[in-house]
Amino acid sequence: MIAAVRARVSGGFGVGARFLGDEAIAGGSDLADACAHGVAFARAGLHFLSISKGGKFDDAKQPNVGEAAYPYTGPSGHECMPTVRSDARGPFGRNVPLAAAIRAAVRAAGCDTPVVTAGGICDFGQAEAILAVGDADYIAAARQRLADPDWWEKMRRGRGSEVRRCIFTNYCEGLDQKHKEVTCQLWDREFAGEEGARAARSADGKRRLVAPPWQPATAE
Ligand SMILES: Cc1cc2nc3c(=O)[nH]c(=O)nc-3n(C[C@H](O)[C@H](O)[C@H](O)COP(=O)(O)O)c2cc1C
Ligand code: SF4
Numbered sequence: 001m002i003a004a005v006r007a008r009v010s011g012g013f014g015v016g017a018r019f020l021g022d023e024a025i026a027g028g029s030d031l032a033d034a035c036a037h038g039v040a041f042a043r044a045g046l047h048f049l050s051i052s053k054g055g056k057f058d059d060a061k062q063p064n065v066g067e068a069a070y071p072y073t074g075p076s077g078h079e080c081m082p083t084v085r086s087d088a089r090g091p092f093g094r095n096v097p098l099a100a101a102i103r104a105a106v107r108a109a110g111c112d113t114p115v116v117t118a119g120g121i122c123d124f125g126q127a128e129a130i131l132a133v134g135d136a137d138y139i140a141a142a143r144q145r146l147a148d149p150d151w152w153e154k155m156r157r158g159r160g161s162e163v164r165r166c167i168f169t170n171y172c173e174g175l176d177q178k179h180k181e182v183t184c185q186l187w188d189r190e191f192a193g194e195e196g197a198r199a200a201r202s203a204d205g206k207r208r209l210v211a212p213p214w215q216p217a218t219a220e
Helices: 002-008 031-043 075-080 096-108 124-132 143-147 151-156 171-177 185-190 194-198
Strands: 017-020 049-052 115-117
Touching (some): 017 031, 031 049, 031 096, 049 096, 096 115, 143 151
Parallel strands (some): 017 049
16 A cells, blocks of 8 residues: 555655554554554655554444444543543643654664654643654644644744643534534634634634634744
8 A cells, every 4th residue: 555655646755654553442453563563664665654542433432323423432532632631641742652662663673764743742842852752753733733723833933932722622623523614712712802703714603714823922
């Protein structure tokens, strides 16, 4: 499959895979399997390995009649996208040990394929520490990037105090589950003023569709 994809894209096109470091279901693949998968993917020439966890249909809640099953409703789904209320550990950096173990296995096999980690990463210091100890080569973020699409640029420019921090309650995921346009609750909460009133809205008219635009608070 990797060879077929590579054959269809230009030489300058990066081809990687996001796969599960642990399926987090009974009888599913675990970290040892994921290390073997990572080594095989690296040897097959993927440009990056991005590690996720859980989020399986196998243990998803039975949907209502006429609705589709949604993979983040069971225990493995909670492992994929934990909230601040999931358990005492919370969502923060929870998948890093998976990425670190897969990266170690890939390096031991003699491959230098970059490994990406994601899951509850929302803060520059946290991201930097993961990279500094070599647990991963790249940081990715779904919810923090949704909450603040300018997060990366704010970090690059040292604008930490201007970051809109995700609060990890999964309002966005609830919308996705209902097949509604995915937006972030913070966009509406913090920007309900004049600019918010002008912004494009969701089909039900209740939510803004894009993040509020960002301008640095002070000149650089
Ligand atoms: C609204 C939403 C939809 C998502 N859909 C998918 C998906 O279709 N496939 C997938 O592998 N992960 C999906 N994810 C999970 C993310 O890839 C990621 O593993 C998870 O959100 C944890 O990272 P985070 O804490 O940075 O959000 C989704 C996440 C969000 C917030
Ligand atoms: S709605 Fe926004 S704040 Fe809430 S979890 Fe999603 S991205 Fe984070």
